[in-house]
Amino acid sequence: xxxxxxxxLNTIASMIVIICTVLSFQLLIGISRELKGLxxxxxxxxxxxxxxxxxxxxxxxxxxxxxxxxxxEGLQPVFEALLxxxxxxxxxxxxxxxxxxxxxxx
Amino acid sequence: MKKLAFLAGIPLLMIENVNxxxxxxxxxxxxxxxxxxxxxxxxxxxxxxxxxxxxxxEKGSQSWKYLSVSMILFVFWNIIGTFSILLDVLTIRKSxxxxxxxxxxxxxxxxxxxxxxxxxxxIVFLILLFGLRKIxxxxxTKPWTVFGKEDEEEKSxx
Numbered sequence: 606x607x608x609x610x611x612x613x614l615n616t617i618a619s620m621i622v623i624i625c626t627v628l629s630f631q632l633l634i635g636i637s638r639e640l641k642g643l644x645x646x647x648x649x650x651x652x653x654x655x656x657x658x659x660x661x662x663x664x665x666x667x668x669x670x671x672x673x674x675x676x677x678e679g680l681q682p683v684f685e686a687l688l689x690x691x692x693x694x695x696x697x698x699x700x701x702x703x704x705x706x707x708x709x710x711x
Numbered sequence: 712m713k714k715l716a717f718l719a720g721i722p723l724l725m726i727e728n729v730n731x732x733x734x735x736x737x738x739x740x741x742x743x744x745x746x747x748x749x750x751x752x753x754x755x756x757x758x759x760x761x762x763x764x765x766x767x768x769e770k771g772s773q774s775w776k777y778l779s780v781s782m783i784l785f786v787f788w789n790i791i792g793t794f795s796i797l798l799d800v801l802t803i804r805k806s807x808x809x810x811x812x813x814x815x816x817x818x819x820x821x822x823x824x825x826x827x828x829x830x831x832x833x834i835v836f837l838i839l840l841f842g843l844r845k846i847x848x849x850x851x852t853k854p855w856t857v858f859g860k861e862d863e864e865e866k867s868x869x
Contacts, residue, residue, distance in 0.1 A: 611825050618829030625836035632843040639850045656760075657843070660785075664836050671829075682742070689749035692789075696749075699756030703763035 612675055619668035626664040633657050649709055652702040659698060663691045747796050753789040757782045774849050777842030784835045791831065795824045 633654060640650050670684030761782035768775035798821055805812060 614826070615829050618833050621833045622836050625833075625840045629836070629840045629843050632840070632847055635847050636843070636850065639847065657839075660839065664832070667832065682739075685742070685746060689746050692749040692753040696752040696756035699760040703759045706763040706767050709767075 615671045616675070619671050622664050622668040626661045626668070629657070630661050633661070649702070649705040652698055652705055656695065656698040656702050659691060659695045663688065663695060666691060743796060743800060747793060750789045750793040750796065754786050754793070757785045757789065761786065772846075772849050774842060774845035777838055777845055781835055781838040781842055784831055784838065788828070788831045788835055791824055791828050794820075795828065798824060 637654055640654075666684060666687050670681070670688065673684065674681045761779045764775045764779035764782060768779060798817065801812060802817060802821070805814075805817065
């Protein structure tokens, strides 16, 4: 397979990911508005919103990174570093959210 | 105390080894190791979260299941990321004695990874979007279902 095919595939995928993440972010804003009336389960929902924001950030970083790398290859290490940092933060908040979900479920 | 002193020296030994590898293969080994560790942490975190969300969906609303599926696919995405890092290292160091892999096999693996990576990314974020929409719909129409157990009738309607 030639290189152009992968460039087109990556670009289309990145655009779909960007659209999905923007729409997800709008939905997340809606969820946080709905949560304003809730007094219980604050920790779980706070962790949920932070984690989903990180997940959206991860998607955008990856998508923008893959488009920018096509234009200028020198930017690749910057985006890889950003992706690594976001993944480590994602791990921390995923554990916190799982623990708070477990507390509520029990 | 001697054991503790030995443990304190381990990071220094690792840094020395990483620097040695960097000189040999001329690739950024420390950066590669950080990326590898972050992907592996992503796998662990996403798998644990997927299990938590799945158990939440068993005891409450089914909308949590979509997020759980999204996290399971995210685990696969991270595994593919890890695999692509290993392939990058192999591509650079394939001339090193002791590494036996044919160019054809390596190219096939790289093509598979290059195709799967964007496809899984798209599926992950589409399912996330769908799951978030389900959750917000449930919060607006039947807020009790997001936290508590649904009735059997409601489940069959879904």
